[in-house]
Amino acid sequence: MTAGMDHSGLEEELRELGRLLVLPPAPDVSGAVRERLAGQPPRAPRRAPRWAVPVAAAVAALLALLAATPAGQAAVARLWEFAGVVVRSGAPATPAPPGGAGTLPGQSRQDLATARRQAGFPILVPRRLGTPDVVLVADGGRVVSLIYRTGPGRPPAGTGGVSARLDEFDGTLDPVFEKVIAAPDVQVVDVNGSQAVWVPGPHSVTYLGRDGGYHEESAHLAANTLIWQSGRVTLRLEGAFSLPAALAVARSTT
């Protein structure tokens, strides 16, 4: 590499990376600072909050994983995204480049029967949406995505011709459901007797992630999202649904 080459693309990517990083929310130190400056005895350094250790451990584990293959990186990112640690960033739907974009690392397209054999959990299918048009299995059967194109009983398609997407993840995310503290429009709702979360439209969310830490991020969902659990499986439905329509889909999922 020679010095002085054009890095403007890379520079822009780095700025974007900075904006997309989710960091712990800044603490309010003004009271503590004032107390110390007002001549009161210096406070003992604040004890790390109880979740600090798990967070550090989770970050360390995560970064170790990230050092693995790019395929691993993407899979980890998506898994964590799923587990509720991630609120979506505001990236607009990216148009597919001509000729297609290849496959998601670690993800393969299967028919439903094959996917059922590969998945490490019972795949749930919402009766209300009919048969999925595309079934994707990722991360050794830990994540399954059902993709629906437009059709009867399905919401209008967003950009790209996809009407709805249901991601299923082998795992639960209890803390998220207890501590969803979010923009006023995020609702905790009920699906078959379990708590679920409805996230309509673009907004900012602060919530307790799977690693026990609070996360704050500006999110700009391109569509509405319903997250719920069924047994040991966590499901996320995305699409231009109203809340009642999304709930009806969730309740028809067996």
Next chain:
Amino acid sequence: MASARGGDLDAYEVLVVRYSPLAHRTAVLFGAGDDAPDVVQEAFVKAFRSLRRFREGAAFRPWLLQIVVNETRNLHRSRSRRATLAARVVALGGSGPAEVSGADVEALAHERRAALLAAVQALPERDRAVVTCRYLLELSESETARALGWPAGTVKSQLSRALDRLQAMLAGDSAESGRSGGPRADRERR
């Protein structure tokens, strides 16, 4: 500022509130990890106590950030550990439902950002510091110089080297996918 210099805690509190988020972000990105709140608190206390030495007319922000960066480095020295760039790449979200190939594009963007973050973390210290200030924190060149305590002319050349190195690391990554980590062998100390 003038009243804060006079010891007015009320006025100073305004500065504390205004600059806490950036100070905290800086501490985290420089690797303070869970100690970031303590670093920020300490930095504001130290900044206040040395307001006398603060040059009239200079900008408070980069001056404060320099204290934050130094405090974070002291932390590393005292703990003999260097927390990684604690930002979570998992924080990188995607967009809503898109075409299947669109989902792949989204995944590729994730992957690219993950690779970029990993590459930034693998940079030698000075490169990482300058990239963090200039791009992740979006400071100006002169603020970056101030925050890092460098001569003003150093930032541009260090940035250029850092970007060359990043580009090479990213090119190497895609050429041999599966290789872990980045080129750490040439870690420099200056």
